[in-house]
Amino acid sequence: xxxxxxxxxxxxxxxxxxxxxxxxxxxxxxxxxxxxxxxxxxxxxxxxxxxxxxxxxxxxxxxxxxxxxxxxxxxxxxxxxxxxxxxxxxxxxxxxxxxxxxxxxxxxxxxxxxxxxxxxxxxxxxxxxxxxxxxxxxxxxxxxxxx
Numbered sequence: 518x519x520x521x522x523x524x525x526x527x528x529x530x531x532x533x534x535x536x537x538x539x540x541x542x543x544x545x546x547x548x549x550x551x552x553x554x555x556x557x558x559x560x561x562x563x564x565x566x567x568x569x570x571x572x573x574x575x576x577x578x579x580x581x582x583x584x585x586x587x588x589x590x591x592x593x594x595x596x597x598x599x600x601x602x603x604x605x606x607x608x609x610x611x612x613x614x615x616x617x618x619x620x621x622x623x624x625x626x627x628x629x630x631x632x633x634x635x636x637x638x639x640x641x642x643x644x645x646x647x648x649x650x651x652x653x654x655x656x657x658x659x660x661x662x663x664x
Contacts, residue, residue: 552610553577555586555637557657562664563626569601569661571633572616577608577652580639584608584652586615587638592624592631592661599624606637628663632656 557573564570571588584606589598602617615635634656640647 553637553652555615555635555653555655557588557633557635557655557659559657559659561590561631561633561659561661563628563661564664566620567625568618568620569626570616570618571601571635571659572614573635573655573657574612575606575615575635575637575653576610576612577606577637578610579608580641580650580652582640582642582647582650584637584639586617586635588617588633588635590621590626590631590633590659590661592626592629595632598634601633626661628661631659631661633659 553576555573555575557571561572562570569590571590573586575586577584586604586606588601588603590601591598599621601619601621604615604617606615607613634654636651637653639650639652641650
């Protein structure tokens with residue numbers, strides 16, 4: 518009965534492989550399964566006066582304190598980032614747009630490649646001083662355009 522033991526060994530091996538394989542997960546674009554996220558649009562704008570406008574989307578599911586979407590941008594030196602505004606977030610589980618605008622004091626951005634980081638952050642009440650609690654973060658290479 519060597520055929521029977523070979524078939525049994527093959528079946529056992531296949532079962533072990535199935536058990537060892539990672540479980541399939543839903544695609545990240547399935548919005549029903551994403552509780553908290555923040556995205557950055559691939560294009561930002563620079564106005565004639567140097568004001569930078571960045572945008573994207575966010576989704577959050579509540580918190581005990583106020584939640585904000587903040588953004589930073591870097592261009593020539595990736596280790597130096599400049600804050601560009603902040604938007605109060607509505608954490609109702611739905612996807613919302615955010616738009617941050619600001620004029621950095623010490624740098625003039627030029628049209629072209631840049632890197633933007635957006636952060637979804639809550640200020641949780643902890644005693645006297647609220648402490649930051651991060652819900653989501655996204656870094657994205659973007660193109661800054663004049664206009």
